[in-house]
Amino acid sequence: MARLNVNPTRMVLTNLKRRLRTARRGHKLLKDKRDELMKKFLDIVRENRKEREIVEKLLMDVHSRFILARALMSSEMLEEALMFPKQKVSLKTSTRNIMSVDVPVLEFTTEGSGEEDIFPYGFANTSGELDGAIQALSEALPHMLRLAELEKSAQLLADEIEKTRRRVNALEYVLIPNLEETIKYIVMKLDENERGNLTRLMKVKDMMLEQARQQRLQRDGLLQE
């Protein structure tokens, strides 16, 4: 791993140690975040899958009913029957916070003449199959909206998980090893300096002792003369 380009001084060492502590803490927090996100995501995605299966089944049923209705009615007739819908769906959207990811919450309200009367046409010119199709479709409606909510949530969470995982990995495999290596380098360098200093001092002490001895010898010699 690459060492950071820093001066091997005590101050830098303190700073790096502080950074390492922060990085370790951040790493732990992000890892926890990732795990929790994953748990939430798997719950949602399982439900998403179930809901999609339901919706696809319901819609295929609706389509086959429609095909029957179309076979029994002329397409102009059909179109005319559906031209002015009685019911109107409007959505109230809000967001829910899952581990700081904002996921949509959809509440739908239907404006119309009431639950039982959704057929926008008179029964005289239409076939019964169309009634069945519309009925089935209105039953599929809540599932479809739930599916939209879940699918979007799953996509957003997946994105967030990927981001978090990248961050965790960057900390784990790049930043923290780099910091550790740099700290080790600085400690070694400082120790080396310390040892160098020590030997120099010992050497100087030796030299001074030698000098003192010489001086004393000289003085003794002078006294003897």
Add this chain to the structure above:
Amino acid sequence: MHKVGVIGERDSVLGFKAVGFDVYPVISREEASERLKELAENGYAVIYITEQFAAMIPEDVERFRFSRFPAIIPIPGSQGSLGIGMSSVKKSVEKAVGADILFNE
């Protein structure tokens, strides 16, 4: 208040009108792509698009994948399911987990 839109071939989407969705029948790839953009900009929170058309304009569908709204949801058209909707769920799983752990039966 947000609205719900449906894009697809006329035969598949007509029925949605009766339950109160805004229906936009399209016939060509270009039209679908344009319509999708238009709806996305005009406050639609959920846009259902039939898989037949979703398959034609994957990059337009993909563009809104990570914005909170609109949610673009592929639904089976009258010609049956192409499995695109499921594969988008699968894609989310692969992205998040790194491997497909839900659909490997």
